[in-house]
Amino acid sequence: GAVVSQHPSRVICKSGTSVKIECRSLDFQATTMFWYRQFPKQSLMLMATSNEGSKATYEQGVEKDKFLINHASLTLSTLTVTSAHPEDSSFYICSAGRGLYSNQPQHFGDGTRLSIL
Amino acid sequence: DQQVKQNSPSLSVQEGRISILNCDYTNSMFDYFLWYKKYPAEGPTFLISISSIKDKNEDGRFTVFLNKSAKHLSLHIVPSQPGDSAVYFCAASGSSNTGKLIFGQGTTLQVKP
Numbered sequence: 768g769a770v771v772s773q774h775p776s777r778v779i780c781k782s783g784t785s786v787k788i789e790c791r792s793l794d795f796q797a798t799t800m801f802w803y804r805q806f807p808k809q810s811l812m813l814m815a816t817s818n819e820g821s822k823a824t825y826e827q828g829v830e831k832d833k834f835l836i837n838h839a840s841l842t843l844s845t846l847t848v849t850s851a852h853p854e855d856s857s858f859y860i861c862s863a864g865r866g867l868y869s870n871q872p873q874h875f876g877d878g879t880r881l882s883i884l
Numbered sequence: 885d886q887q888v889k890q891n892s893p894s895l896s897v898q899e900g901r902i903s904i905l906n907c908d909y910t911n912s913m914f915d916y917f918l919w920y921k922k923y924p925a926e927g928p929t930f931l932i933s934i935s936s937i938k939d940k941n942e943d944g945r946f947t948v949f950l951n952k953s954a955k956h957l958s959l960h961i962v963p964s965q966p967g968d969s970a971v972y973f974c975a976a977s978g979s980s981n982t983g984k985l986i987f988g989q990g991t992t993l994q995v996k997p
Contacts, residue, residue: 771927773927776925799983801983801984801985803987809989810973810987810988810989810990811928811973811985811987812987813984813985813986816983816984858925860927860928862927862983862985864983872918872930872933873918873930873983873985874930875920875927875928875929875930876927877925877926877927878925878926878927880925
């Protein structure tokens, strides 16, 4: 069964709206979660690393004021797309791993399809 | 700068035959490699992984081969089944980037009955 839950699965909203996406680890604690973005027919691009109890680490070129990340507990990270515009329309996916080290596979949520009109 | 590359956007094979998906990487610091399978509108599902200390890892119908000198890995699926039809992503991680994955562009596999 799913080990990472992401909600909502789809959002359609008007330009200028802020949208919050939740990512939960269901049966394990995740001190670190990751947020990815995928454009059609392209790869998953890492946006940021969400760290429980501290600030997120953003990849180069990702606006931290645009994509707000909060990791308030060991099982929940949220990504808020602030004042979303049509160019923010994309597929957003989170991941979390059971282990602390790189030899543990990341488990992904089912993603959120964001469409900004 | 694409550190992980899947140069074949698509692959079509007949049911029962072998599917071979390829992946190349440029960063010699990568020490852990994974293959994920993805259906439309869903998140990637982990398939198989390999550590850089190994050159082969097998799990049922799936085998991953790693050639460190060539910075190349491949995923073999045998026998291929129609249910294997999906997009396959290879991903790499370095020991200094715990859990952080760099993905290739993906290869769409179609297995024909």
